[in-house]
Amino acid sequence: MPPLVRFIAAVAIVLVSLAAPAVAEGKRVALVIGNSTYRNVPALPNPANDASDVAAAFRRLGFAVTLLQNGSFDDMRRGLLAFGHEAAGADMAAVYFAGHGMEISGENWLIPVDANLKRETDAETEAVSLRSVMLQVSNTTSLGLVILDACRDNPFIARMQRSLASRGISGGLGRIEPVGNVLVAYAARDGTTALDGDGHNSPFTSALLHNIEQPGLEVTFMFRNVRDDVMEATRNEQQPFVYGSLSRKAIYLAGEPPATAPQPSQQANLMPVTPAPPALPAAPSLVDPALVGNWEIMVPSDRGPSRWVWTILADGTYHFHSEGGRPAPAHEGTMTAGSGRWTMHVLKGLKNYDDGGGYEIHDTTAVITGKLGTGYWKRIQ
Secondary structure, three states: OOHHHHHHHHHHHHHHHHHOOOOOOOOEEEEEEEOOOOOOOOOOOOHHHHHHHHHHHHHHOOOEEEEEEOOOHHHHHHHHHHHHHHHOOOOEEEEEEEOEEEEEOOEEEEOOOOOOOOEHHHHHHHOEEHHHHHHHOOOOOOEEEEEEEOEEOOHHHHHOEOOOOOOOEEOOOOOOOOOOOEEEEEOOOOOOOEOOOOOOOOHHHHHHHHHOOOOOOEHHHHHHHHHHHHHHHOOOOOOOEEEOOOOOOOOEOOOOOOOOOOOOOOOOOOOOOOOOOOOOOOOOOOEOHHHOEEEEEEEOOEOEOEEEEEEEOOOOEEEEEEEOOOOOOOEEEEEEEEOOEEEEEEEEOOOOOEEEEEEEEEOOEEEEEEOOEEEEEEEEO
16 A cells, blocks of 8 residues: 555544544443324324434444334344343443323333324233343443333323222332332433423423433433423423442543543752742642532431531642541541542541542532442532
8 A cells, every 4th residue: 555545544533533432442332212193092293203313323333223113012122132242241221212101000111103102011012121121221231221202191081990999000110229220210210290392302302312322421411401401391291210339439421521631740850940930820729619618417326327528629639537326537638629539648637548439519419429339419618
């Protein structure tokens, strides 16, 4: 290959790599379902649009996506089975469903377009259980994710003939308790309904699309942003909710945040220089100004609650002490914080201890994620 051709090819490869989304390595798979044209109840305007747009976003995030529009019971059942085989052993597996969903006697169901559901007992043979969906994403190495924009006002309830008076039917989806590394996000918290919206996408999916491709945003923080956006858009009529508990490991859909640029180090002068050089300008603060100050968190213990107090200074140092309960060792050291990420290195009080993670600040409170899990800090004077 001539040198000029090799040079052009190398430049093209670099440009392509720069344009590609910065996502983590590992197999990622997604099943996206949008059910709009129900055959036995009025159609929903947005799920088909929602599913198409979410599928495109997942593809940009490096997921191998299967898109199913207006799925019948057989379509959804076969799609889930095939997806489960692909998801087993993957790094991340996600299922997104937009359409009708409902709770019957503690069991949550996603409703295909050909469902009739004249009686509540028909759900067993005409709908897909949320439990089976969670099972399909449970065998991943990093994250199993189920996103449901399926809490809309449900016309099936009004036309359903109650087979047993003691059995309960809910207008929304019911509370669940995922296990392992599975998160389940509802467009509206359990027992409430979501709005379909008047735009191209529902309020929930619109907020999801706005946040899901934000680089450096940890997945749990991403859903907090979605929650806030939806509540603002619906004037607090709709509150999304996430169920499940992940480990301390930070998980990113759109790539990790860029590493904090190292501070330039001064090179030692090998030859004496006189006179002394003029003072350099002060180095920029190593700590996000919003995090500077005094913070406290109450930590339960077998001896009663303990008050942990952090003092964070703009020069990149911190001091920690605790009061009451079972006290933790006082310590101090250095700290960096910026762009939602923080690091800490102990210099005095603890031996060989470092920590780090993510943070999000809301006025006088801060959500801090690190080795000990997630804590909710309160600003104090």
